[in-house]
Amino acid sequence: MNPFEIIGHQDVLDTLRGQTSHAFMLLGPHRVGRKAVAHYIAALANCAYGTACGTCPSCLAIARGTHTDVMEVGPKSETSSGKQARRKIIPVKVITGRRDEQNEYDQHVVEWLHIAPYTRRKVVIFDGAEHFNAEAANAMLKTLEEPPHRAMFVFIAEDQQRVLPTIVSRCARIFVPPVREAEMQQALLQLEGNLDPELLEFAAGRPGVLFEREAVRSALQQAREMVQALENGMLDALQASEKLEKSFNPEWHPEALLFAFRHHPLSVRAKADQALSEALDALEQYANPGLVFQVLALKWREALGLH
Known part of the structure; x- marks a missing residue:
């Protein structure tokens, strides 16, 4: 390289x-x-x-x-x-x-x-x-x-x-367009010797993701845990939101969280996106982070049709 x-x-x-x-x-x-x-x-x-x-x-x-x-x-x-x-x-x-x-x-x-x-x-x-x-x-x-x-x-x-x-x-x-998949795969092989399909899917042709792959993987893992907790129940969702609030990385978590909803119907993804945008706006206005993430978890459960 x-x-x-x-x-x-x-x-x-x-x-x-x-x-x-x-x-x-x-x-x-x-x-x-x-x-x-x-x-x-x-x-x-x-x-x-x-x-x-x-x-x-x-x-x-x-x-x-x-x-x-x-x-x-x-x-x-x-x-x-x-x-x-x-x-x-x-x-x-x-x-x-x-x-x-x-x-x-x-x-x-x-x-x-x-x-x-x-x-x-x-x-x-x-x-x-x-x-x-x-x-x-x-x-x-x-x-x-x-x-x-x-x-x-x-x-x-x-x-x-x-x-x-x-x-x-x-x-x-x-x-400067996204990079072809074959070139991304070759670059990842050079960087760490193996392929990671989820990382490559998340990168979507953006080489910058590969250079920060450990932070990305951490955000993706926490995003998966958050979505799973939403489906497990209200208590799990609120506990997961507290954990997410403490480790939240604005560089990677917003995109990773939306990526975790990628297999859900479009209507669910749209509501999840809107709820996240509102949460980020609230954080920019210096709202209480703990409360912001609790509200986000509740809105996401509502988007998933869970009450």
């Missing part, structure tokens, strides 16, 4: 090698490998041989996340008080230091870009372009149109409809 941990996507890589744009938008499902492709773009810009060879010092530094000319920016997931943010955004204060009155960020995109690169080109990767607010996007526009030192920009998003048009219109758009 290459140092950028790219599984599949050979067509995408071939397309990128022929591109001359200074701004890209990588579109596709979450965990399909868009960030790995973004690292490949940064490597193409700075590789000692101009090929993203994967072996020169520049490529290896990019793969390790230590390259001095590559900056990654994502939405802020916590408030200044340490609580989980109710709404993820990329704020203007990370774009320009002049708006960072409380010095929350060590680096600011605009100021960082005006420092000459140590290698060939500076590259900024925005992971979650749909989380730009209008103020941050406007602060980026002049820099995006007239990049200092030939800087490059890579915007990662799931749906371009959720990205501000002023950003989209200035980018070469590249769709």
Whole structure:
């Protein structure tokens, strides 16, 4: 496996090698490998041989996340008080230091870009372009149109409809699709020497799942236990909801829980999805987690026709 941990996507890589744009938008499902492709773009810009060879010092530094000319920016997931943010955004204060009155960020995109690169080109990767607010996007526009030192920009998003048009219109758009099943199987064999049909089904062509497979397997196991407890009875359901609340991983549990309902009728899955969405919204509003998961268990039993 290459140092950028790219599984599949050979067509995408071939397309990128022929591109001359200074701004890209990588579109596709979450965990399909868009960030790995973004690292490949940064490597193409700075590789000692101009090929993203994967072996020169520049490529290896990019793969390790230590390259001095590559900056990654994502939405802020916590408030200044340490609580989980109710709404993820990329704020203007990370774009320009002049708006960072409380010095929350060590680096600011605009100021960082005006420092000459140590290698060939500076590259900024925005992971979650749909989380730009209008103020941050406007602060980026002049820099995006007239990049200092030939800087490059890579915007990662799931749906371009959720990205501000002023950003989209200035980018070469590249769709990063799910990876073919045969390539996923081969990658899993390389990673651990055996196939796991349930893991591959859950991954659905998203290589990022394979790199976090232990956390995924744990979430899938707990999701199965939760659904079984719902069917066993009210007491088991409430006890399972308490256990789930204590171990809940927002990165994996929501999807794993819905995956556990996949063999149920569509009407049941729709109600389960709606109940989970309401629970996640309540958690974002800092509702009591224990109560949220108890209500979720009750709504799921109702979705299953159990009372």
